[in-house]
Amino acid sequence: MTLSFNIDDTIVAISTAIGESAIGIVRLSGKDAIPLSDKVFLSPKGKSLFDMPSHTVVYGFVVNKETQQRIDEALFTVMRAPNTYTKQDVVEINCHGGIIPLTNTLDLLLKLGARLAEPGEFTKRAFLNGRIDLLQAEAVIDLIRAKTALSEKVALNQLQGILSGELRGVIERLKLLCAKIEASINFPDEDIDFIGNEEILSELKFSVDSLQKLSNTYYSGRYFREGVKVAIVGKPNVGKSSLLNCLLQKDRAIVTEYPGTTRDIIEDYLNIKGLPVKIIDTAGIRDSEDLIEREGIKRTLKAIEDADLIIALLDCSKPIEEIDKKIIGKLSDKNLIIMINKIDILSESFNIEDLRVDCQNILEASVLKGIGIEELKDKIYLLCTNSIDIDAMNGYIICNLRQKNSIDKAILSLREAVELVNRPPSNEIVATLIWDALNALSELTGSVTTNDILDSIFNEFCIGK
Numbered sequence: 001m002t003l004s005f006n007i008d009d010t011i012v013a014i015s016t017a018i019g020e021s022a023i024g025i026v027r028l029s030g031k032d033a034i035p036l037s038d039k040v041f042l043s044p045k046g047k048s049l050f051d052m053p054s055h056t057v058v059y060g061f062v063v064n065k066e067t068q069q070r071i072d073e074a075l076f077t078v079m080r081a082p083n084t085y086t087k088q089d090v091v092e093i094n095c096h097g098g099i100i101p102l103t104n105t106l107d108l109l110l111k112l113g114a115r116l117a118e119p120g121e122f123t124k125r126a127f128l129n130g131r132i133d134l135l136q137a138e139a140v141i142d143l144i145r146a147k148t149a150l151s152e153k154v155a156l157n158q159l160q161g162i163l164s165g166e167l168r169g170v171i172e173r174l175k176l177l178c179a180k181i182e183a184s185i186n187f188p189d190e191d192i193d194f195i196g197n198e199e200i201l202s203e204l205k206f207s208v209d210s211l212q213k214l215s216n217t218y219y220s221g222r223y224f225r226e227g228v229k230v231a232i233v234g235k236p237n238v239g240k241s242s243l244l245n246c247l248l249q250k251d252r253a254i255v256t257e258y259p260g261t262t263r264d265i266i267e268d269y270l271n272i273k274g275l276p277v278k279i280i281d282t283a284g285i286r287d288s289e290d291l292i293e294r295e296g297i298k299r300t301l302k303a304i305e306d307a308d309l310i311i312a313l314l315d316c317s318k319p320i321e322e323i324d325k326k327i328i329g330k331l332s333d334k335n336l337i338i339m340i341n342k343i344d345i346l347s348e349s350f351n352i353e354d355l356r357v358d359c360q361n362i363l364e365a366s367v368l369k370g371i372g373i374e375e376l377k378d379k380i381y382l383l384c385t386n387s388i389d390i391d392a393m394n395g396y397i398i399c400n401l402r403q404k405n406s407i408d409k410a411i412l413s414l415r416e417a418v419e420l421v422n423r424p425p426s427n428e429i430v431a432t433l434i435w436d437a438l439n440a441l442s443e444l445t446g447s448v449t450t451n452d453i454l455d456s457i458f459n460e461f462c463i464g465k
Contacts, residue, residue, distance in 0.1 A: 007125060007129075008030065008031060009030055009115045010028060010029070010031060010033050010036060010113070010115065011030055011114065011115050011116070011117035011118075011121055011122070011125075012026065012027065012028045012036075012106060012109045012110065012114040012115070012116065012117060013026070013027060013106070013116060013117035013121075013122075013463045013464035014026055014027075014102050014103075014106055014464055015027040015092070015122075015464030015465065016097065016102075016464070018102070019097070020099075021097030022096075022097050023094050023095065023096065023097050024094075024096065024097040024098070024101070025093065025094055025095070025464075026092070026095060026102060026105050026106055026109070027090065027091070027092050027093075027122065027464060028091045028092075028093075028109065028114060029086045029088045029089070029090045029117075029122055030088055030089065030114075031088065031089060032113065032114070033088065033089040033090055033091045034049050034050060034078060034080075034091060035050075036091075036109055036112050036113060036114055037049055037076060037078075037093065037109075038050060039065065040062050040063060040064070040065070040093075040108055040109060040112070041058075041060050041062070041063070041076055042060050042061040042062075042065075042070070043058065043060040044059070044060065047060070049076060049078055049091070052076075052078040053078075054078065054079055054080035054083065055077075055078070055079050055080075056077070056078060057075050057076065057077045057078075058075070058076050059074075059075055059076075060073075060074065060075075060076060061073055061074065062074050062095065062101070062104075062105045062108070064108055071101060071104045071105055071108065072095045072096055072101035072104070072105060074093050074094055074095045074096075074105075075093075075094040076091060076092075076093055076094075077091065077092040077094070079091070082129075085122060085123075085126055085131070086122055086125040086126050086129060086131070087125070087126065087129035087130070087131050088129070093105060116463075117463055117464065118458075118463070119458060119459055119461045119463050120141075120457075120458030120459065120460065120461025120462075120465060121458070121463075122464070122465055123137050123140050123458065123461060123465055124137070124454065124458045127446060127454075132159075132161075133161075133164050133445045133446050133447070134444070134445055134446025134457070135161075135163055135167075135403070135445055135446075136158065136159050136160075136161055137446070137457065137458070138158070138399075138400065138402075138403075138457060139155045139156070139158035140159060140465065141460050141461055142155035142158070142225050142399060143156060143159055144462075144465065145225075147227055147271075148224075148271045148274045148275065149274055150224060150273070150274020150275065151224040151225065151274065151275075151276055153274075154221065154224045154225070154397055154399065155225070155399075157397075158397075158399070162396065163214075163396055163397070163398070164445060166210075166214070166396050167214075167441060167444065168445075169210075170207050170210050170211060170441065171438060171442075171445075173203060173206070173207060174207055174434055174437060174438055174441075175438065177195075177200065177203045177204070177434060178431055178435060178438070180195040181195060181200065181427050181430060181431045181434070182431055183195075184427060185427050185428060185431065197421050197422055200421050200430065201418060204414055204417055204418050204421070204434075205418065207414055207437075208411055208414045208415060208418070211407050211410055211411050211414070212411060213396070214396060214397075214398055214407055215398070215404055215407045215408055215411065216386075217397040217398055218398050218399075218401075218403070218404040219384075219386070220384065220385045220386055220397065221397040221398050221399040221400075222399060222401075223275060223276075223308070223384045224275065224276070224399065225399040226276075227269070227277060227278050228275065228277050228308045228309060228380075228384045229278050229280065229306060229307045229308045229309070230277055230278065230279050230280065230307060230308065230309045230310075230311060230380060231280040231282055231300075231303045231304055231306075231307035231309075231310050231311070232244060232279070232280065232281050232282060232313060233300060233303075233304060233310055233311070233312055233313070233327060233331075234312060234313035234314065234315075234324075234327060235315075235321070235323045235324060235327065237315070238313045238314060238315040238341055239313055239315070239341045239342065239367045239368070240281055240282065240313055241281050242367045242368065243281075243311070243313060243339075243341070243367045244268070244279060244281040246367050246370065246373055247270055247279055247373065247377075248270060248279065266280070266281040267279070267280050267281075272377045272380055272381050273377075275380075275381055275384060275385065277380065277384075280307065282299070282300035282303050282304075283299065283300045301330075304330065304334070307334070308335060308384065309334075309335045309336075309337065309380060309383060309384065310331050310334045310335065310336050311337050311376070312327060312328055312331055312336060312337070312338050312339065313339050313341050314338065314339070314340050314341060314352075315341055315342055316340045316341065316343055316346050316347060316350040316364075317342045317345040317346065317347050317350070318347055318349075318350065319347065319349040319350055319351075320350065320354040320355060324355065325354075325355060328357050335383060336359055336361060337359075337361045337362075337363065337379055338352075338355075338357065338359050338361065338362045338363070339365050339372070339376060340352065340362065340363065340364050340365065341365050341366065341367055342366060342367075342368070343366050343372075344366040344368070344369055344371070361379055363375055363376055363379060402444075402456075402457075403444060406440050406443050406444040407440075407441070407444065409436075409437075409440035410436075410437040410438075410441050411437075413433045413434070413436040413440065414433065414434070414437050416433050417429075417430045417433040417434060417437075420433070
């Protein structure tokens with residue numbers, strides 16, 4: 001593997017957010033992390049970082065020893081390889097959290113020979129040095145970005161290697177299977193029954209089933225990782241903004257009795273049983289000559305296109321109108337909930353059958369009176385998680401498309417192998433297909449990978465992590 005940087009360089013970065021805070025951390029990693037840090041360390045008691053035991057903290061000052069200028073009062077944490085995040089020597093300098101002390105400390109270390117870390121380079125070194133695999137590296141950024149306690153739990157399970165362990169189990173079974181098949185190919189005259197077709201089929205089907213269960217968790221896992229986009233749509237004045245405010249339990253959108261009040265997209269986050277939901281209030285859809293309202297409707301249509309789930313709101317205090325039919329018609333291929341609002345003032349002339357819609361998710365509600373809101377939350381959670389029990393899955397959940405693609409490639413090869421088991425001469429091809437599956441799974445964990453994959457993953461990270 002060719003790297004775009006030297007893993008032996010000593011890197012440095014500010015690892016906390018820039019701004020005013022109680023503390024800020026400047027982090028170094030590499031063979032010269034301790035010598036470089038010692039060059040800026042001044043101890044009131046004459047101590048040296050070279051003498052500090054691993055994983056200890058010492059008080060002192062950050063100093064430019066050429067000018068004797070004190071930059072900041074700080075705590076220096078010394079961590080010696082290999083028991084560190086990167087498996088290299090690491091020093092963390094806890095400065096005051098202002099921009100000036102942090103940047104001055106960083107600049108001084110750069111002048112002394114450290115290199116500014118690339119985005120995610122500390123975690124990349126942890127991966128390249130074998131401390132974590134690629135699944136765990138991806139979990140680091142998921143943990144940082146987690147929006148709810150449950151999405152944090154999913155990321156933490158993956159960071160702890162639970163998913164990696166499950167995949168390693170499948171990989172080891174496939175390796176053993178392949179070894180037995182290849183032995184039967186290479187030693188056909190030996191009076192040894194290495195493996196029969198029934199055992200081959202049983203092992204292949206077991207692996208396919210295990211991997212398919214993982215692949216099926218992708219959409220739910222992605223929602224826990226990225227959040228689910230839910231757009232509220234409907235004609236003007238059906239209660240979309242009221243529904244947004246009711247879900248968020250705050251006055252986020254302006255509500256009036258006049259149609260067309262909402263002319264732009266309004267977004268906010270909602271936590272539904274640990275599922276992060278971006279709820280989107282949209283402009284009412286109707287024919288309009290107003291230029292601003294037409295632009296709002298255009299943005300509504302774009303929100304519909306991008307949404308993972310649509311809540312189509314209907315006003316049952318009036319008969320079904322042609323615009324209602326047009327709106328529902330546009331949503332036939334979407335993940336859809338139809339919510340019938342204002343049931344407290346239900347009109348006798350309202351008939352849902354007039355829509356001729358094939359939708360299993362129809363709820364009745366009165367947003368004004370809070371009726372049906374909890375049922376709506378339950379339905380959103382159910383549709384987006386497929387009733388996955390995070391605890392029952394023990395952390396065996398995949399969260400991004402790269403992971404799903406690698407697993408699906410492996411499944412495809414193994415299913416092809418299943419079809420060929422009883423078609424002689426097949427064992428050579430079956431063994432090749434199993435190796436194809438193993439290579440796909442190795443890309444997943446990172447034991448076989450490319451610079452393109454690494455760059456796409458670690459470029460998501462902030463500098464300093």
